[in-house]
Amino acid sequence: MTGSVTRTSGTTGDKGADAVDATLEVVDLCKAFGGHRAVDGVSFTLAPGGSLGIVGESGCGKTTTARMLVGLVSPDSGSIRVGGRERSAPTRNRAERLARAREMQMVFQDPYLSLDPRVVVRECVEEVLRLHFDLTREQRTARVVELLDQVGLGEREASALPKALSGGQRQRVAIARALAAEPKVLILDEAVAALDVSIQAQILDLLAGIRRDAGVGFLFVSHDLAVVRHITEDVVVLRGGRVVEAGPTVDVLTEPRHTYTRLLLDSVPRVGWDPARIAADRRALEREAGGSSGD
Amino acid sequence: MSTLRIDREAADGAIVRRPGFGLLRALRQGPLFAGAAAVLVLLVLIAVFAPLIAPYDPDAVDLTATLAGSSSEHLLGADQSGRDILSRVIHGARTGLLGPLLVVGISTFLGIAIGVAAAWRGGWIDAMLSRSMDLIFAFPGMLVAILFVAVFGSGLTAPVIAMSVAYTPYVGRLVRSIAGQEKARPYIESYRVQGWSGWTICVRHLIPNITPTVLAQSAINFGYALMDLAALSYLGFGVQPPDSDWGSMINEGQAALLQDAMLPSFAPGLCIVVAVVAFGIVGEGIADRVAKRER
Numbered sequence: 142m143t144g145s146v147t148r149t150s151g152t153t154g155d156k157g158a159d160a161v162d163a164t165l166e167v168v169d170l171c172k173a174f175g176g177h178r179a180v181d182g183v184s185f186t187l188a189p190g191g192s193l194g195i196v197g198e199s200g201c202g203k204t205t206t207a208r209m210l211v212g213l214v215s216p217d218s219g220s221i222r223v224g225g226r227e228r229s230a231p232t233r234n235r236a237e238r239l240a241r242a243r244e245m246q247m248v249f250q251d252p253y254l255s256l257d258p259r260v261v262v263r264e265c266v267e268e269v270l271r272l273h274f275d276l277t278r279e280q281r282t283a284r285v286v287e288l289l290d291q292v293g294l295g296e297r298e299a300s301a302l303p304k305a306l307s308g309g310q311r312q313r314v315a316i317a318r319a320l321a322a323e324p325k326v327l328i329l330d331e332a333v334a335a336l337d338v339s340i341q342a343q344i345l346d347l348l349a350g351i352r353r354d355a356g357v358g359f360l361f362v363s364h365d366l367a368v369v370r371h372i373t374e375d376v377v378v379l380r381g382g383r384v385v386e387a388g389p390t391v392d393v394l395t396e397p398r399h400t401y402t403r404l405l406l407d408s409v410p411r412v413g414w415d416p417a418r419i420a421a422d423r424r425a426l427e428r429e430a431g432g433s434s435g436d
Numbered sequence: 437m438s439t440l441r442i443d444r445e446a447a448d449g450a451i452v453r454r455p456g457f458g459l460l461r462a463l464r465q466g467p468l469f470a471g472a473a474a475v476l477v478l479l480v481l482i483a484v485f486a487p488l489i490a491p492y493d494p495d496a497v498d499l500t501a502t503l504a505g506s507s508s509e510h511l512l513g514a515d516q517s518g519r520d521i522l523s524r525v526i527h528g529a530r531t532g533l534l535g536p537l538l539v540v541g542i543s544t545f546l547g548i549a550i551g552v553a554a555a556w557r558g559g560w561i562d563a564m565l566s567r568s569m570d571l572i573f574a575f576p577g578m579l580v581a582i583l584f585v586a587v588f589g590s591g592l593t594a595p596v597i598a599m600s601v602a603y604t605p606y607v608g609r610l611v612r613s614i615a616g617q618e619k620a621r622p623y624i625e626s627y628r629v630q631g632w633s634g635w636t637i638c639v640r641h642l643i644p645n646i647t648p649t650v651l652a653q654s655a656i657n658f659g660y661a662l663m664d665l666a667a668l669s670y671l672g673f674g675v676q677p678p679d680s681d682w683g684s685m686i687n688e689g690q691a692a693l694l695q696d697a698m699l700p701s702f703a704p705g706l707c708i709v710v711a712v713v714a715f716g717i718v719g720e721g722i723a724d725r726v727a728k729r730e731r
């Protein structure tokens with residue numbers, strides 16, 4: 142486990158070995174609430190280190206799907222496998238619980254609600270390390286600094302309570318916390334929806350960087366097509382709990398075959414939006430303003 | 437996360453108050469809160485240091501002073517047996533506070549355990565625990581206490597056990613509903629995704645986060661328990677004479693009323709009223725602050 146300390150710098154080497162092990166396969170997933178079929182036979186595959194978007198209008202079952210993947214909702218039927226290991230049944234013991242947590246982590250939509258108000262940032266990341274890895278105190282401290290640095294947070298933020306942080310900073314904490322378990326797949330359920338537009342761009346840029354460096358697969362749940370276009374390679378379009386279209390993001394979003402997808406695309410106000418450019422512009426602006434890091 | 441969750445509990449997620457005591461809410465802010473808190477501190481100090489403060493031995497009989505009025509020798513006069521009323525009232529603060537303290541301590545502990553278990557596990561465990569609490573709630577606590585005294589004998593123990601049981605649903609219902617809401621919060625869900633056990637999440641994170649609200653209820657309960665225990669000993673089911681206790685002092689003092697001596701029953705009565713009102717105001721004040729903080 143000591144190797145984990147240098148993970149961010151040293152992953153590219155063992156990416157190939159992980160590759161066999163980290164494919165997320167979802168087959169025929171179903172969940173009904175009362176009589177309402179919230180998720181109805183959803184299947185998709187996420188390659189190791191890949192990036193898959195799940196899009197669809199409000200209420201189409203995106204969140205329910207994500208929650209089933211991380212085990213917060215138990216599916217009625219269907220299978221969820223990471224590297225061939227089934228994870229749709231409830232966990233039976235601690236080892237299984239921890240193994241599953243290391244397969245998949247999740248970043249929640251609202252950073253104002255997803256952090257424990259009583260726990261300072263450093264502690265919040267350290268807890269995860271303590272639970273999952275057998276590190277010495279010094280190694281843990283170093284890893285916390287590294288993780289927070291990865292999401293652009295420094296010493297000052299590390300000792301703050303969530304209430305002292307801005308929305309963007311909180312979401313960075315949530316991302317660092319999720320990465321602390323070194324998951325193979327990171328689920329982001331509307332992870333930028335609660336943030337204002339300029340910060341969305343920064344966070345998306347950050348996520349793209351993390352995927353490049355850490356080789357973690359992204360499952361990006363969103364109703365914002367511009368965001369999905371920017372950050373994903375493949376996309377699944379859900380409607381009423383069913384997959385209506387799936388394929389490479391560029392193809393699906395430029396030449397949708399399904400009218401529903403076309404409808405979704407037509408409802409986007411600004412298609413030419415480029416968060417990377419906005420983030421870059423914003424960084425340039427900050428450099429001019431004197432380099433203060435503010436979200 | 438999902439704002440679509442139907443929250444059946446929202447309606448009864450409130451502090452339980454007795455009819456008439458809601459009036460104290462009006463006094464929960466400003467100088468009265470500080471005043472009430474000061475009264476409580478004073479009461480505790482008096483109880484702790486009773487032997488040092490009291491001018492006389494509370495049980496010392498001085499027949500020459502029988503039913504003496506207020507004088508420099510006996511500030512609050514003396515009772516039929518010539519015992520100094522001030523000393524008895526001071527010593528009475530000990531049982532007067534110890535009883536409710538035990539009741540509140542035990543019922544808070546049990547209420548949290550039962551409420552959190554019901555909320556966290558749900559299903560038949562919730563159904564069973566909730567029905568049991570409803571059942572206890574439906575029984576008049578005083579009646580159960582009298583029954584207990586009949587079986588186990590008088591003194592402080594039997595009434596305290598009976599009252600602890602009777603007050604558990606006050607706390608348990610509140611805890612069940614707020615713990616249920618807390619469990620659905622993303623920060624608790626993210627602990628589950630991280631792989632923590634339910635036990636650890638509840639003990640380390642959920643309970644500390646709901647504690648302020650529970651404490652408000654417990655402070656209010658303290659006043660009620662004090663009143664109930666005083667009523668029991670007034671009726672002769674609690675602390676027995678000659679031990680000084682406010683409730684039994686009122687009872688003993690009744691005969692003196694016929695001889696125009698007010699103080700033997702009036703002084704302990706006033707103590708009860710002041711203590712109950714002070715605990716009510718402090719409890720309401722805490723509840724108010726908690727509610728404000730959450731908004």
Ligand SMILES: Nc1ncnc2c1ncn2[C@@H]1O[C@H](COP(=O)(O)OP(=O)(O)OP(=O)(O)O)[C@@H](O)[C@H]1O
Nearest residue numbers: 174179198199200201202203204205206438440441
């Ligand atoms: N706990 C629940 N109990 C009952 N019904 C639920 C529950 N959670 C979700 N649903 C229902 O399932 C359907 C899908 O909900 P879900 O939250 O997955 O939608 P979504 O695609 O994430 O929508 P949004 O974009 O608004 O977040 C909705 O019709 C919703 O009402």
Ligand SMILES: [Mg+2]
Nearest residue numbers: 203204205331
């Ligand atoms: Mg959703």
